[in-house]
Amino acid sequence: MNFFSWLQYDFMKYAFLAILIITPLFGLMGTMIVNRKMAFFSDALGHSALTGIAVGVVLGVNNTSISMVVFAIVFALLLNLISGKVSSSTDTVISVFSSCSIALGLAILSQGGNFSKYSSILVGDILSITPREIWYLFVILLAALAFWLFGFNKLLAVSLNRTLAGSLHISAVWLENLFAVLTALIVMVSIKWIGILIINALLILPAAAAKNISENMREYHFFSILFSVFSGVLGLVISYYTNVATGPTIVILASFIYFATYWWGSRYNV
Amino acid sequence: MKRNKYMFVLLMLLAITLAGGIFTGAYIHVDGERQQQKGIYVVTSFYPVYIAALNVTKGSSGVVLENLSEPQSGCMHDYQLTPQDMILLSKADLFLVNGGGIESFLSDVGKSYPQLAIVKASDGLELSGGENAHVWMDTRNYAAMVRNIAEALKQVDPANAELYQTNAKDYCEKIGKLTEEMEELRVETEGKPVVIFHEAYEYVAEELGMNIVYCLDLDEERQISAHEVAEVIEEIAQGEVSVVFAEELYGKDMGDTVETETQARVCYLDALVRGDYRADSYLSAMQANIDVLKRAFRSADK
Numbered sequence: 329m330n331f332f333s334w335l336q337y338d339f340m341k342y343a344f345l346a347i348l349i350i351t352p353l354f355g356l357m358g359t360m361i362v363n364r365k366m367a368f369f370s371d372a373l374g375h376s377a378l379t380g381i382a383v384g385v386v387l388g389v390n391n392t393s394i395s396m397v398v399f400a401i402v403f404a405l406l407l408n409l410i411s412g413k414v415s416s417s418t419d420t421v422i423s424v425f426s427s428c429s430i431a432l433g434l435a436i437l438s439q440g441g442n443f444s445k446y447s448s449i450l451v452g453d454i455l456s457i458t459p460r461e462i463w464y465l466f467v468i469l470l471a472a473l474a475f476w477l478f479g480f481n482k483l484l485a486v487s488l489n490r491t492l493a494g495s496l497h498i499s500a501v502w503l504e505n506l507f508a509v510l511t512a513l514i515v516m517v518s519i520k521w522i523g524i525l526i527i528n529a530l531l532i533l534p535a536a537a538a539k540n541i542s543e544n545m546r547e548y549h550f551f552s553i554l555f556s557v558f559s560g561v562l563g564l565v566i567s568y569y570t571n572v573a574t575g576p577t578i579v580i581l582a583s584f585i586y587f588a589t590y591w592w593g594s595r596y597n598v
Numbered sequence: 599m600k601r602n603k604y605m606f607v608l609l610m611l612l613a614i615t616l617a618g619g620i621f622t623g624a625y626i627h628v629d630g631e632r633q634q635q636k637g638i639y640v641v642t643s644f645y646p647v648y649i650a651a652l653n654v655t656k657g658s659s660g661v662v663l664e665n666l667s668e669p670q671s672g673c674m675h676d677y678q679l680t681p682q683d684m685i686l687l688s689k690a691d692l693f694l695v696n697g698g699g700i701e702s703f704l705s706d707v708g709k710s711y712p713q714l715a716i717v718k719a720s721d722g723l724e725l726s727g728g729e730n731a732h733v734w735m736d737t738r739n740y741a742a743m744v745r746n747i748a749e750a751l752k753q754v755d756p757a758n759a760e761l762y763q764t765n766a767k768d769y770c771e772k773i774g775k776l777t778e779e780m781e782e783l784r785v786e787t788e789g790k791p792v793v794i795f796h797e798a799y800e801y802v803a804e805e806l807g808m809n810i811v812y813c814l815d816l817d818e819e820r821q822i823s824a825h826e827v828a829e830v831i832e833e834i835a836q837g838e839v840s841v842v843f844a845e846e847l848y849g850k851d852m853g854d855t856v857e858t859e860t861q862a863r864v865c866y867l868d869a870l871v872r873g874d875y876r877a878d879s880y881l882s883a884m885q886a887n888i889d890v891l892k893r894a895f896r897s898a899d900k
Contacts, residue, residue: 337688454681455681455684541603558611562618569622569626570622581618585611585614589607592606
């Protein structure tokens with residue numbers, strides 16, 4: 329049997345391309361998200377996809393992807409704004425936002441008992457990848473790379489110490505908003521085939537695994553991207569042969585890596 | 599120390615690849631045996647169509663009949679094709695579907711495989727209410743579907759045309775016996791009010807000449823609101839409805855509520871969207887449905 333027989337189908341080619349674009353992206357963004365302790369934030373964003381679709385359905389938009397992306401951006405900006413102003417801790421604010429939007433989404437989508445129509449978005453459907461979505465992903469990859477090259481040091485400075493960053497004339501608010509919007513875009517474009525329930529795992533796990541064994545920033549990014557691409561490609565191939573949803577397979581592999589690196593890190597790294 | 603770490607990462611990734619490879623290999627080995635046959639590939643979309651095709655192709659050589667990896671729960675309404683389905687369809691010569699909009703993924707299939715012959719078994723049948731596609735629940739419709747399927751098979755495999763013709767005739771005769779029983783039952787049920795908890799039973803009620811006063815479409819993941827429950831119970835009490843048709847899996851809770859709150863009797867019928875893959879399973883399941891109905895009406899009359 330030819331090992332690459334899975335590449336003869338168009339949908340697998342699209343999926344493979346999408347994985348090749350998105351996993352380095354996830355690895356990269358993951359490091360920033362983990363650094364900034366925003367794991368919960370991207371999780372809430374993922375859940376807001378449900379509300380985004382619901383809003384699209386209510387407004388009668390044909391392509392619910394658009395309403396999903398727009399809603400996620402608004403959601404991310406609003407979340408940033410409010411968490412900066414409210415006195416209770418950020419994770420409380422995020423939790424309030426996230427559960428509010430899930431409730432709203434469920435209420436609208438389950439109206440008339442039709443929720444099953446949307447349940448595929450919970451686990452993701454790999455056949456929903458189209459060439460157009462691959463182009464979107466590619467553009468976002470470029471934007472993220474640009475952001476990473478120009479903004480990374482500043483963002484790191486902000487996350488370490490806001491006052492210090494301010495003294496260097498870095499506008500924390502702008503940077504944070506830009507970052508939130510970028511995260512929202514990535515999550516939304518890939519959520520349809522990865523699934524709401526696990527998209528966050530894909531963002532967080534490779535970075536968290538890399539953090540277990542890295543001693544400096546360069547290693548951290550390198551390992552994060554390596555783990556992300558590795559679990560993405562292998563997960564796709566395994567899911568193809570075993571007829572299992574792709575997103576969960578990838579996440580299972582990534583969690584293996586996390587536990588292995590955790591063991592190694594606690595043993596040899598200080 | 600540093601080189602150690604890269605070695606560790608390398609070994610870890612290799613180990614995971616190897617474990618994944620072995621696992622996948624074992625899976626393919628178990629699963630792959632049936633994929634080697636040659637012949638005319640006929641793929642059906644789901645259970646009732648598969649059973650009908652199974653009966654029509656009985657005893658034919660060189661025809662491989664496969665069903666899509668259908669969902670374990672519920673109807674095909676919101677089913678999405680899996681990669682395995684796409685592979686199955688890519689080798690198919692004929693794709694038999696129920697039609698009537700129940701296979702919402704059909705347009706995707708048409709786009710991906712423009713060469714594939716897709717035949718709708720419910721062609722030429724009138725859908726109840728214009729859009730209810732559970733046509734197989736009416737035994738007369740089911741017989742028509744069997745004949746449509748035989749026609750389609752004759753087109754792609756003319757060599758076996760005669761066999762398909764006789765198989766279809768035999769099977770339709772057996773279905774005809776069920777139709778007769780339904781007609782006998784109709785004498786008692788004609789014009790009586792009924793409440794149904796699944797769209798599919800519209801066809802049963804129609805075949806029995808019953809008058810549907812309320813349809814609550816309960817299926818997988820359907821969350822009913824408290825208001826709807828109250829509405830149904832009121833409807834049953836007001837309309838003096840004595841029977842309710844429900845599906846055991848999704849209608850049981852609601853059925854129990856109805857039986858405690860009202861005088862109506864709940865008949866749990868098989869909607870025949872899934873079942874075991876024996877050739878006579880449609881006949882036996884439908885017979886069981888008829889027996890349930892008979893018992894319900896006989897006891898309601900006393």
